[in-house]
Amino acid sequence: MLHSAHAAGFTAFDPADDREALVTHISGHRVAVVSKRVLLALKIAAAREKDQSDISRLLLDMKITDPDEIVELACSVFVEDSMALITGRDDAVWKQPTR
Numbered sequence: 001m002l003h004s005a006h007a008a009g010f011t012a013f014d015p016a017d018d019r020e021a022l023v024t025h026i027s028g029h030r031v032a033v034v035s036k037r038v039l040l041a042l043k044i045a046a047a048r049e050k051d052q053s054d055i056s057r058l059l060l061d062m063k064i065t066d067p068d069e070i071v072e073l074a075c076s077v078f079v080e081d082s083m084a085l086i087t088g089r090d091d092a093v094w095k096q097p098t099r
Helices: 036-046 049-061 067-077
Strands: 022-026 029-033
Touching: 036 049, 036 067
Parallel strands: none
Antiparallel strands: 022 029
């Protein structure tokens, strides 16, 4: 599985931890496609405005409506000392995007 060792310090996430990833083969190469749970956590951690519509779609698909559940999901994917979640669980607040 491809994984950038250079990015590991920023995400504190090992792709092998995604037990829900879809594994397929393309042109003889093993390819793992990230699960919705991990993709959502990655997008939340990135906190980019361009990801808001993807985050909303993933939340709908996964039937997640509780802000605490969103924070718990992100923290379950990334360890507390990850640079991706700089402030950690105690300071995490989920704000609905404004349109």
